Amino acid sequence: MRIDRFDIIAPGLFDEPWNEATVLGSATWLWMHSTAHRDAPLHSLATLLLPALKHRQFVLGSEAGKPVFYLSWLNLDGAAEQRYIQRSPVEMADADWNSGERLWINDFVAPFGHAATLARLVQRQLFPNRCMRALDHQGEVRGLRVKTHLGIGVIPEQAKAWFAAHPLELTA
Numbered sequence: 001m002r003i004d005r006f007d008i009i010a011p012g013l014f015d016e017p018w019n020e021a022t023v024l025g026s027a028t029w030l031w032m033h034s035t036a037h038r039d040a041p042l043h044s045l046a047t048l049l050l051p052a053l054k055h056r057q058f059v060l061g062s063e064a065g066k067p068v069f070y071l072s073w074l075n076l077d078g079a080a081e082q083r084y085i086q087r088s089p090v091e092m093a094d095a096d097w098n099s100g101e102r103l104w105i106n107d108f109v110a111p112f113g114h115a116a117t118l119a120r121l122v123q124r125q126l127f128p129n130r131c132m133r134a135l136d137h138q139g140e141v142r143g144l145r146v147k148t149h150l151g152i153g154v155i156p157e158q159a160k161a162w163f164a165a166h167p168l169e170l171t172a
Contacts, residue, residue, distance in 0.1 A: 012056035026067035105134040
């Protein structure tokens with residue numbers, strides 16, 4: 001699918017043909033260019049990238065034939081959400097990826113300056129009517145922080161009601 005100047009592969013959102021090897025190679029290449037991802041061990045691909053492809057819960061964007069951003073998401077239930085917050089992402093069970101209705105942005109990779117573009121795409125075209133959460137990936141520096149995000153079609157009253165109905169289930 002083409003959105004603005006980007007070719008988008010998002011099989012969980014748009015029913016178009018895609019190639020798993022191409023997406024895996026592109027996402028891995030983007031990781032190699034990301035300061036937050038480049039030191040991840042190769043074995044982490046099996047738990048961090050492959051499940052996103054298996055569950056079709058990713059977006060890969062290319063510009064002029066070159067991959068420029070990758071995003072994956074989770075649909076968690078309350079128990080899976082708790083595990084996600086308290087454990088390393090490498091420990092996530094495959095069954096947790098699509099276990100509920102709590103949308104989490106899991107991986108956000110835009111090493112070439114396309115972060116704002118990807119954020120707008122998420123809010124306006126990919127998840128315009130959804131409430132979502134994401135972990136602050138500077139947690140080692142600032143401590144655990146959860147960010148909330150809204151699609152452009154979510155009005156404040158809806159967001160307040162959704163987050164009240166889906167509170168974070170944190171236990172010590």
